[in-house]
Amino acid sequence: MISVSDALDTLLDLVSPMAAETVPLRAAAGRVLAEPVSAKRDQPPFAASAMDGYALKSAEVEKDAMFKVIGESAAGHGFTGRVGAGQAVRIFTGAPIPEGADFVVIQEDISRSGNLITIANHPGTSTNIRPKGGDFQIGTTIDAPRVLGSADIALLAAMNIAQVPVRKQPTVALISTGDELVLPGDTPGPDQIIASNTFGLDALLTAAGARVRILPIARDTESDLRTAFELAQDADLIVTIGGASVGDHDLVAGVTETLGMSRAFYKVAMRPGKPLMAGTLGQSAMVGLPGNPVSAMVCGHIFILPMLRAMLGLATDTPALLTAPLAHPVSENGPRQHYMRGRFDGQSVHVFDDQDSARLTLLAEANVLVVRPPKDGARATGERVNYLPI
Numbered sequence: 418m419i420s421v422s423d424a425l426d427t428l429l430d431l432v433s434p435m436a437a438e439t440v441p442l443r444a445a446a447g448r449v450l451a452e453p454v455s456a457k458r459d460q461p462p463f464a465a466s467a468m469d470g471y472a473l474k475s476a477e478v479e480k481d482a483m484f485k486v487i488g489e490s491a492a493g494h495g496f497t498g499r500v501g502a503g504q505a506v507r508i509f510t511g512a513p514i515p516e517g518a519d520f521v522v523i524q525e526d527i528s529r530s531g532n533l534i535t536i537a538n539h540p541g542t543s544t545n546i547r548p549k550g551g552d553f554q555i556g557t558t559i560d561a562p563r564v565l566g567s568a569d570i571a572l573l574a575a576m577n578i579a580q581v582p583v584r585k586q587p588t589v590a591l592i593s594t595g596d597e598l599v600l601p602g603d604t605p606g607p608d609q610i611i612a613s614n615t616f617g618l619d620a621l622l623t624a625a626g627a628r629v630r631i632l633p634i635a636r637d638t639e640s641d642l643r644t645a646f647e648l649a650q651d652a653d654l655i656v657t658i659g660g661a662s663v664g665d666h667d668l669v670a671g672v673t674e675t676l677g678m679s680r681a682f683y684k685v686a687m688r689p690g691k692p693l694m695a696g697t698l699g700q701s702a703m704v705g706l707p708g709n710p711v712s713a714m715v716c717g718h719i720f721i722l723p724m725l726r727a728m729l730g731l732a733t734d735t736p737a738l739l740t741a742p743l744a745h746p747v748s749e750n751g752p753r754q755h756y757m758r759g760r761f762d763g764q765s766v767h768v769f770d771d772q773d774s775a776r777l778t779l780l781a782e783a784n785v786l787v788v789r790p791p792k793d794g795a796r797a798t799g800e801r802v803n804y805l806p807i
């Protein structure tokens with residue numbers, strides 16, 4: 418059995434960053450920017466009014482001063498003339514500041530009669546002008562890699578970048594194995610259960626940027642499993658679920674061997690997740706997850722998500738674990754690194770009594786995995802433990 422950190426290093430070596438592709442702006446949301454992009458224009462492209470009011474000369478601003486309104490500057494339609502002494506231009510938010518003006522008095526501070534305005538209240542010191550290029554300028558760069566969120570998409574749009582270079586999405590083929598499994602919505606026989614891991618992993622990996630293909634459930638025969646692997650062969654990453662252990666119907670190791678998999682490791686000193694296997698099969702990286710639902714999901718968090726990050730060209734440094742005091746004592750840990758479901762309530766962390774790796778209800782209730790190193794001693798209430806938010 419290898420350690421979790423050795424397993425992770427090995428898994429990261431099995432994958433490499435995907436090539437870049439160019440996609441239309443709207444399709445770039447949630448994708449990873451593959452190379453830095455630079456603004457093609459200044460924003461705003463001209464000094465612009467931040468308020469609705471009157472543009473005039475700051476030197477003339479004082480209470481009771483009067484001005485003649487000589488024109489209008491609206492967003493999209495600037496005033497082409499020049500503001501002289503004693504003159505003002507009616508202006509609206511987003512409109513270009515006319516030449517000669519360097520101050521906008523908001524309309525609430527003005528009284529108007531025909532073409533004459535008077536500053537009725539002291540307008541304060543803010544000019545109410547956004548300078549040209551005040552948000553960004555030609556050449557302002559968005560650095561890569563970066564997962565593009567909604568604010569980034571708005572910024573790219575403002576920069577007039579309509580085509581965005583992003584990493585291709587890794588394709589992940591999910592193969593569930595087992596005679597006992599049927600799909601959600603189907604009618605299970607008396608000895609059957611619903612395939613759940615497949616859908617949990619699909620949600621986890623899709624949210625992390627993968628393009629997931631769920632293959633038909635492979636029954637517990639070598640030929641069925643072989644067919645599933647054939648269907649999966651063009652995937653960047655093949656993930657099997659179940660059939661990884663030592664039972665008579667656990668066929669993944671045997672079948673992948675006959676298909677020529679170069680195996681990187683089998684079994685990791687962790688709990689849950691011990692019977693994890695990995696290697697390369699043809700052009701694809703392959704990970705065989707244990708079938709127990711919690712084991713499969715925990716391995717998804719600990720191993721598959723970092724692999725996806727590597728494929729997307731994102732940093733793969735192990736995120737620093739958070740720490741919190743225990744709400745109650747916990748007993749000594751065994752020889753495997755234990756990922757224990759628990760709940761952090763903002764003050765302390767409660768580790769659930771029952772850590773059965775078949776219990777999805779407890780995974781859904783958990784918001785943390787408390788990480789206990791191998792042979793970690795018994796811990797008292799208030800002692801700080803490491804945890805990973807999930």
Ligand SMILES: Nc1nc2c(c(=O)[nH]1)N[C@H]1C(S)=C(S)[C@@H](COP(=O)(O)OP(=O)(O)OC[C@H]3O[C@@H](n4cnc5c(N)ncnc54)[C@H](O)[C@@H]3O)O[C@H]1N2
Nearest residue numbers: 593612613614615658659660661662667691707708709712
């Ligand atoms: N004698 C031993 N028995 C077991 C060992 C061991 O070391 N010696 N390891 C145990 C551990 S730890 C795990 S984890 C499981 C892993 O077993 P497999 O990967 O072979 O998984 P299966 O036997 O196929 O299934 C286990 C369990 O999970 C259910 N399952 C499988 N796939 C799905 C799915 N897609 N959705 C929902 N549930 C699924 C399956 O019905 C079984 O109940 O082995 C232990 N045994």
Ligand code: MOO
Nearest residue numbers: 689690691712774
């Ligand atoms: O280690 Mo297995 O993955 O608990 O249930």
